[in-house]
Amino acid sequence: MAYFFKEPSRTFAEYLLVPGYTGPEDTPDKVSLKTPLVKFKKGEEPALSLNIPLTSAVMQAVSGPELAVALAKEGGVSFIFGSQSIASQAAMIREVKSTKAGFVGSDSNISPKATLRDVIKLRQQTGHSTMAVTENGQKDGKLVGIITSRDFRESRVDLDNSLVEDYMTPYENLVVGKDGITLSEANDIIWDHKLNQLPIVDENQQLVAFVFRKDYEQHKEHPQELLDSQKRFIVGAGINSRDYKERVPALLEAGCDIFVIDSSEGYSCWQAETIKWIRDNYGDSVKIGAGNVVDGDGFRFLAEAGADFVKIGIGGGSICITRETKGIGRGQATATIEVAKARDEYYKNTGVYIPLCSDGGIVQDYHMTLALAFGADFVMLGRYFARFKEAPNKVVTVNGSYMKEYWGEGSARARNWQRYDVGGEGKMTFEEGVDSYVPYAGSLTDNVGLTLSKIRHTMCNCGVLSIAQLQKEAKVTLVSSVSISEGGAHDVLVRDNNVESRQG
């Protein structure tokens, strides 16, 4: 006879946290959201940690380079989508890794023999009025000067017959930083010489990057940013269990910090084979998460296979129709609780702590806190990030409202059959995801700031200052269907501010 689980599978909206004692020390500014990203032995530090417990979903509509940089600035990690060619995924990883925090590659470059008309054209294209003059006109050419719109008066010169080299500030008169200086050293030079930007050059006078005064100030506003040892943003990538032998080396070469096998169902021999290949070829130096699973059996299998973290969730994603199409899955809250039990047991028996990622189905910000309380170490979000400016999906207007397009990896639009692959012929036979719209919500920084503030406040209500403490000490209650309605505004007529302000 089939095995029947005793409890129904439940979702986050069915639970609430019951406050614990809040002492004078339990204030939001003291809450640490630092959390392990990869497995570690008891008493040791993980090789990679997140400063905030958020990662962005391995999806075409979510994790592109711009969002990856914005999220790493806040302390989280993006997993760049794998449903694209190896070359274009590697280019995206390279783009993130070349955006060194505070050091930016020069996007406005011109040759000394170009005309002032060319300078104006380039300014219109890039919107930047300061340009590097390099011997070959490329961003990594030999720096011979800088030209800005203050160097000539458009109305007084013959734009077509005046050369950049006659108007630029030549290299001898420039203040430059040497490659290898730290951001704060670069900033000292900027202040000492009252500059707006500092070109950084290597020993051959080749241009490496710029440090802009305004970017440094912005950098100071992101104390949680997640950087590697060379001060580059940390970034991950989704891979599949078909072409990993070509994809992984190319992505490593591009600078990828961590991988995840992106699959809707990860309790499979294909995942074990993929991890084994990584271990055989790179040992433990290459980090790889696996999933998705929804019970202890799936967790133990991936733990034994050597996964660095395990991802939980089948069928809970906002765009997901896997449960309807295939009848597989489990409520996300129950799945997280059950997998966390297996993880804790594994830790007790082996002394190896494997971080868990709760993936999909987060609707309210407090669902993230619940996922953490239930044992997840971080969450993965698709819909949440798809709403932001930095996501690679388009803004459109629908019935007069600004929306962003959001489509599942299993939709006909993404055609990511590798994610749903169970062996056999490599093609998509039916859809497991939909194509949809989500409301446009502005910048990632503003939204993530607000979300984290809510998480910190809830943790203070629970009297805890770290995620590990929350996992140990949280008190959780199930809510009855009747009491759910008590949770929102009820038995009042909510005032419509828009109507009132129109009426004056």
Ligand code: IMP
């Ligand atoms: P969301 O945060 O609720 O939008 O869920 C995002 C998660 O849904 C992703 O991280 C994937 O695990 C999962 N997902 C992405 N695309 C699909 C799909 O087409 N079908 C089913 N699940 C999907």
